[in-house]
Amino acid sequence: MARSVCKAIRLLVDDEISHTGQGIRPMFWFRDPSGHTLLVVGQP
Numbered sequence: 348m349a350r351s352v353c354k355a356i357r358l359l360v361d362d363e364i365s366h367t368g369q370g371i372r373p374m375f376w377f378r379d380p381s382g383h384t385l386l387v388v389g390q391p
Contacts, residue, residue, distance in 0.1 A: 349387050349389075350364060350375050350377075350387070353377045353387075358377045358378065358379055359377060359378040359379075360375055360376070360377040360378075361375040361376050361377070363375075364389075372388050372389050372390065373388075373389040374386055374387060374388045374389065375387055
């Protein structure tokens with residue numbers, strides 16, 4: 348849900364959600380218009 352909200356307010360988000368392995372939470376990066384970057388990590 349967080350990823351769709353970021354896209355709705357026109358932040359630049361990764362094309363895909365990362366799933367790097369068993370036991371690793373899903374995550375994606377987003378960037379604001381100023382170039383600041385933040386990693387969003389999902390709940391298990």
